[in-house]
Amino acid sequence: MDLIRPSFPSNMIENSVRRAPLRKRYWRCFVCNDIHYGIAPPELCPTCKVLDAYVEISADEARKFLGGGPDTPMAWEDFRAAIGRFAAGREFEVNPDAAKVDLLLTGIFENEKNHGLKFCPCRLRTKVPKEDFRLVCPCNFTIHETYKGVPDGECWCGLFVRRK
């Protein structure tokens, strides 16, 4: 697919990022309305493939756009498929132990139902949002002591294991 450049100067976003402090903000693709939350916007919109298409918007505006997305909760089997795609071709894989995966996914979905997010069933949330966001599955387990540098490493709960 050919990449499309918008008509405004390509350094416009770069300049706005340089001036702003390093904090996460909301960005909207002016072509397809994808919403991005981060310090900087994606250079290339992953949906419409337009370059330099993101403009900063307010959190309130972002919520309105996000509110237009699918309103049905992600199904168990859809999440199972999503983590499979997430691990595909990487140094880790979803644990081949299907019974363990079933138990963990049951816990993850129970936690989402009872506590609002897909929290790891093997850790406890502190009730400090910034800390608790780190417990949402999949977490950044590749830096954890149970995985990093461990030949048969796995994430805290064992949902992901180093690929043999």
Add this chain to the structure above:
Amino acid sequence: MAKLLMFHGRECPHCKKMMPLVEKLEQETSVRFEKLEIWHDEKNADLMRSYREDLAPKCGQQLRVPTFFDPETKDALCGEVDYDRLKGWALRQG
């Protein structure tokens, strides 16, 4: 011997694996654990959070399950361990 605490999660596979070892230990010794589920019982979760300063440094700076804890000695053992390690830790408490 004072009663020890075992914080666990109902859907945590490590906790599930440790349960038979805990039961074996209770059968073979005078060690007793109070088993506290933390994802479906907010009172137990709050209790575990109240020990955060004691638990986190010994558990990778996290509140993890399973965690075995002695409220008197403030000593903790975290994660899935073999029977001998669990027994050794438990017998050192109190």
